[in-house]
Amino acid sequence: MELFDKVIDKLKELGIQYQLVEHEPALTTEQADLFIEGIEGVRTKTMFLTNKKKKNFYLLIMDDGKRLDMNRFAEIVEEKKMKMASEDSLFEKMALPAGVVSPFGLLNNEDHDIQVFFDKEIVDEERMSFHPNTNEKTIFVATPDLFKFIEAIGYQTNVIEI
Incomplete structure (x- = not known):
């Protein structure tokens, strides 16, 4: 079955x-935003992160216009060092190529x-947007429904202040 x-x-x-x-394949966040211009919903970026030893993995969802303070996030999750996970780790853990990361x-x-x-900052927004495991589509879903989805597939959602 296709992802x-x-x-x-x-x-x-x-x-x-x-x-x-x-839409046509979106290769950057900026390009993706152009394809969905005028549609209500917060534009998100989802980052797949790991600790230095590549033993713990994190999915962080935030407004696509915000910059991540990696040290602050490491502090929150009680890790010494954090980094973006490699494309290999992303594929191994979620079967996704770079640029298509989402919940x-x-x-x-x-x-x-x-x-x-x-x-x-984004959890009170009415809707959020993501690539649904392909960069040729964008999906908008109500925020409470997104949390319902994540919990229904066996994950806990954590809300943090970055």
Whole structure:
């Protein structure tokens, strides 16, 4: 089954409504934003991070216009050093290529070993947008429904102030 179909099937199974926008492949966050200009919903960036020993993995979701203070995040999750996970780790853990990271990739994480964090700044937004395991589409989903999705597939959501 195609990774995108897996996302849609799970959303339907959970009764979660969504808005889907199809577009040419988005290679950057800026380009993705152009494809969805004028549609309501916070533009997110999802980062796949790991500790220095590549033993702990984190998915951090925040506003795409905000810069991550890596040291602050490391402090919050009680790690000494944090870094962006490699493309190999991303593929191994979520079966995704770089540039397509989103909470929907958690569907592919057989080990259930990724911790999920949201920046407090965006959790009160009505809707969020993500690539649904492909960079040729953007999906908008209500924030409470996104949390429902994540919890339904066996993950805890953590809200932090970055």
